[in-house]
Amino acid sequence: MENMNWVAEYAAFVIMLGLSVVIGLYYGCFSKQNTVSEYLLGGKHMSVFPITMSLIASHISGITLLGVPSEIYSNGTQYLIVGVVNNIIVILMVIYIYLPVFYDLQLTSVYEYLGLRFNSNIRGFSSLMFAINLILYIPVVIYIPALAFNQVTGLDVHLITVIICVICIFYTTIGGLKAVVWTDAIQSIFTAVSIIIVIILGVIQV
Numbered sequence: 226m227e228n229m230n231w232v233a234e235y236a237a238f239v240i241m242l243g244l245s246v247v248i249g250l251y252y253g254c255f256s257k258q259n260t261v262s263e264y265l266l267g268g269k270h271m272s273v274f275p276i277t278m279s280l281i282a283s284h285i286s287g288i289t290l291l292g293v294p295s296e297i298y299s300n301g302t303q304y305l306i307v308g309v310v311n312n313i314i315v316i317l318m319v320i321y322i323y324l325p326v327f328y329d330l331q332l333t334s335v336y337e338y339l340g341l342r343f344n345s346n347i348r349g350f351s352s353l354m355f356a357i358n359l360i361l362y363i364p365v366v367i368y369i370p371a372l373a374f375n376q377v378t379g380l381d382v383h384l385i386t387v388i389i390c391v392i393c394i395f396y397t398t399i400g401g402l403k404a405v406v407w408t409d410a411i412q413s414i415f416t417a418v419s420i421i422i423v424i425i426l427g428v429i430q431v
Contacts (some may be wrong), residue, residue: 228399231348234374234377234378235378237415238374238378239370241411241412241415242388242389242392244396244408244411245392245393245396245412246298246392246396248400248404248407248408248411249275249395249396249397249398249399249400249404249408250396250400251400251404252399252400252401252403252404252407253399253400253401253404254318254399256400256403258401258403263401264401264402265333265401265404266402267401267402267403268403269338271403271406274410275406275407275409275410276406278409278410278414279405279406279407279409279410279413281409281413282358282410282413283409284312285413285416286366286369286370287366287367287370287373288365288366288369288371290370290420291369291370291373292369293308321412323335326338335351336348336351336352336355337388339351340403361417367389367390368382368386371385371386371389396408
């Protein structure tokens with residue numbers, strides 16, 4: 226039974242990474258992306274569903290799925306005040322204050338807006354701070370799920386990290402924004418289904 230569980234875990238890991246590669250190859254080699262706008266912005270005509278799922282995936286990481294439950298289990302539900310209520314307020318502000326401005330000005334990022342509103346120095350400094358933040362944050366995001374997978378399968382955590390990074394870089398570089406969005410959408414669905422299965426199994430075994 227334990228071996229079957231390992232097979233299922235390896236299969237899920239390989240399937241998700243394989244789908245990411247296939248999506249990247251499809252949009253990089255077979256889908257028409259002849260302009261910079263198509264490659265970087267998806268042509269600005271993608272449907273609501275994949276964009277929505279991609280936005281959700283962008284805000285959910287291994288820290289969310291593994292760290293938040295541990296935090297609530299250890300210290301109680303006060304995290305909800307910071308994590309959930311705060312996010313709801315921020316989302317409403319973005320929808321009703323920031324996005325209308327970005328849409329009217331046809332901007333691609335907040336840094337472009339800062340450049341228009343202030344100057345290129347502010348834009349450059351903000352971009353640099355964001356890049357530094359990601360450089361410090363992304364390794365943690367990658368390491369936590371890699372460590373969890375290592376505990377389950379016994380695969381070397383550094384090997385898992387390298388595999389994930391290489392595949393992510395591959396499909397992003399080859400497929401552009403459309404590949405990223407659709408990969409995020411599929412991973413969001415997979416994550417949601419996995420969470421539901423875990424909840425059901427947990428309730429059954431209580």
